[in-house]
Amino acid sequence: MQRVCFLLKVRADRLDAYRERHAAVWPEMREALSATGWHNYSLFLREDGLLVGYLETEDFAAARAAMEATDVNARWQAEMAPFFTALDGARPDEAMKPLTEVFHLA
């Protein structure tokens, strides 16, 4: 099992709307994440918009590729893109660069 952590940045003027959207993620999106291997997946938001993602998966590259192949992901990411800064034209899911795990305690 891989533990994956990535960072994104939410626009400071969209924090409330971002929170609201993530309190009501489409059931179809949640089901697609589970079906493609995204487990124990949390998003944490700092007051300035820094967003931390954490998940556990068998193979992150495979989980990303499987999710990218779903229609619901394309629709969700298109709606989420305006919430983020500095994505350089990439979709939010494409900008998820995993950080290196330097310590783990079960």
Next chain:
Amino acid sequence: MQRVCFLLKVRADRLDAYRERHAAVWPEMREALSATGWHNYSLFLREDGLLVGYLETEDFAAARAAMEATDVNARWQAEMAPFFTALDGARPDEAMKPLTEVFHLA
């Protein structure tokens, strides 16, 4: 179970040493963390020194307090303090301010 995420900043000139220290955390420190309720605890390091901590615990305030009461924590935090920036005189463990979880999928 609470899922906790916090951020710290490692000095850019100490990244290699920080990695080395965390590949060899004292067994006594690992045992104290487990005994005081720090579970599934990971640290992730970005190349610029941003450090993300993630853990699961019954009660983070209680887990922090129990850890603070151990001798090994005082020794470990004293050795770790010089690795961090902008701690304003606080020990690294005192600077762990949890971020708000805005999404979770089991």
